Amino acid sequence: xxxxxxxxxxxxxxxxxxxxxxxxxxxxxxxxxxxxxxxxxxxxxxxxxxxxxxxxxxxxxxxxxxxxxxxxxxxxxxxxxxxxxxxxxxxxxxxxxxxxxxxxxxxxxxxxxxxxxxxxxxxxxxxxxxxxxxxxxxxxxxxxxxxxxxxxxxxxxxxxxxxxxxxxxxxxxxxxxxxxxxxxxxxxxxxxxxxxxxxxxxxxxxxxxxxxxxxxxxxxxxxxxxxxxxxxxxxxxxxxxxxxxxxxxxxxxxxxxxxxxxxxxxxxxxxxxxxxxxxxxxxxxxxxxxxxxxxxxxxxxxxxxxxxxxxxxxxxxxxxxxxxxxxxxxxxxxxxxxxxxxxxxxxxxxxxxxxxxxxxxxxxxxxxxxxxxxxxxxxxxxxxxxxxxxxxxxxxxxxxxxxxxxxxxxxxxxxxxxxxxxxxxxxxxxxxxxxxxxxxxxxxxxxxxx
Numbered sequence: 521x522x523x524x525x526x527x528x529x530x531x532x533x534x535x536x537x538x539x540x541x542x543x544x545x546x547x548x549x550x551x552x553x554x555x556x557x558x559x560x561x562x563x564x565x566x567x568x569x570x571x572x573x574x575x576x577x578x579x580x581x582x583x584x585x586x587x588x589x590x591x592x593x594x595x596x597x598x599x600x601x602x603x604x605x606x607x608x609x610x611x612x613x614x615x616x617x618x619x620x621x622x623x624x625x626x627x628x629x630x631x632x633x634x635x636x637x638x639x640x641x642x643x644x645x646x647x648x649x650x651x652x653x654x655x656x657x658x659x660x661x662x663x664x665x666x667x668x669x670x671x672x673x674x675x676x677x678x679x680x681x682x683x684x685x686x687x688x689x690x691x692x693x694x695x696x697x698x699x700x701x702x703x704x705x706x707x708x709x710x711x712x713x714x715x716x717x718x719x720x721x722x723x724x725x726x727x728x729x730x731x732x733x734x735x736x737x738x739x740x741x742x743x744x745x746x747x748x749x750x751x752x753x754x755x756x757x758x759x760x761x762x763x764x765x766x767x768x769x770x771x772x773x774x775x776x777x778x779x780x781x782x783x784x785x786x787x788x789x790x791x792x793x794x795x796x797x798x799x800x801x802x803x804x805x806x807x808x809x810x811x812x813x814x815x816x817x818x819x820x821x822x823x824x825x826x827x828x829x830x831x832x833x834x835x836x837x838x839x840x841x842x843x844x845x846x847x848x849x850x851x852x853x854x855x856x857x858x859x860x861x862x863x864x865x866x867x868x869x870x871x872x873x874x875x876x877x878x879x880x881x882x883x884x885x886x887x888x889x890x891x892x893x894x895x896x897x898x899x900x901x902x903x904x905x906x907x908x909x910x911x912x913x914x915x916x917x918x919x920x921x922x923x924x925x926x927x928x929x930x931x932x933x934x935x936x937x938x939x940x941x942x943x944x945x946x947x948x949x950x951x952x953x954x955x956x957x958x959x960x961x962x963x964x965x966x967x968x969x970x
Contacts, residue, residue, distance in 0.1 A: 659707030690718030816855030
């Protein structure tokens with residue numbers, strides 16, 4: 521019908537959800553039964569919505585949302601004939617919003633052309649390597665960069681698609697993977713932590729699962745090694761963002777990498793986000809805007825450009841510069857193999873006594889300690905050093921972990937002046953896209969070391 525699909529994020533605050541719906545100019549709201557209470561609460565904030573449509577079996581109603589239409593009933597009322605609309609390939613198709621951790625969410629508009637190009641590139645052997653024999657289950661929501669573009673890549677390659685909806689606990693994931701014959705899945709690390717815990721406690725197998733792509737935050741080395749050694753599942757790291765549709769880099773091997781030896785080729789992808797894919801250009805620049813060499817040592821601001829990289833935010837807010845380079849807000853290095861390693865977000869890097877500390881490196885070291893479920897490092901005010909690292913740890917249920925044990929473990933992994941000044945045990949808050957909410961942590965513990 522030529523309409524633009526805006527996937528609203530139900531994990532945002534009510535105010536932010538209403539903002540994105542109004543900002544997008546959305547007119548028809550489709551929702552599932554498990555979100556009926558949320559929709560009823562939001563309705564007074566959505567004067568621009570003309571119709572509400574319940575995605576459910578015929579006869580199902582949403583009593584809290586008046587005058588709701590039923591999707592299946594609407595389909596049944598039609599004669600089944602479909603006339604495909606004809607429109608320009610650059611016409612708008614999909615509207616996704618950023619998570620809004622640094623202000624109001626920003627809209628990123630994908631065209632039909634960018635979605636198809638992205639889907640074709642993602643399916644290449646140097647990327648996900650799909651064939652029609654694959655069964656793909658994205659465990660990231662459609663509001664999160666169109667589920668990382670996996671539904672479209674699946675369609676282009678003729679793959680079976682499995683959608684888990686809100687069944688993201690370890691047991692449900694295991695059931696779906698085994699029952700549906702899933703061969704490939706993707707999601708943030710926290711999801712796979714739950715999945716591995718379920719496998720470990722129940723002895724359940726992984727079925728036909730062969731590959732996982734993990735993004736959103738760095739892949740814990742222990743997780744990747746467990747999947748490979750115990751279950752024969754290859755873990756690929758992915759870096760991207762809403763603004764890149766989201767494909768940026770994937771940690772697939774290359775001939776140049778393999779020439780260094782199998783052990784080296786197997787180890788490097790565990791420590792870096794991945795290498796450039798077809799259609800994407802990367803560079804790192806210093807504070808003066810000068811491109812830095814690909815030596816794996818010099819870190820700079822990461823910039824990206826390509827045919828599916830945002831050039832401006834919806835409706836008309838500047839995104840990339842005039843030369844097409846988009847500033848990602850990440851700090852990283854690129855090595856001679858073309859592999860990107862993110863050392864931090866610009867807003868998360870810790871400056872202590874004039875020297876930089878990588879929160880990501882400390883987190884990667886901490887997550888390898890038994891019992892650690894989610895580690896999070898933030899910089900908080902220090903009267904002498906300006907900022908010092910604070911480590912907050914969420915442990916696995918029933919696991920006893922002490923601050924002294926964590927500190928002793930970290931002393932063997934990071935330089936001494938990087939060691940956290942304090943280690944706390946608490947639930948680690950997550951953003952609407954499953955990432956660690958460091959803004960909330962900084963606010964909660966801003967005076968911890970004062």
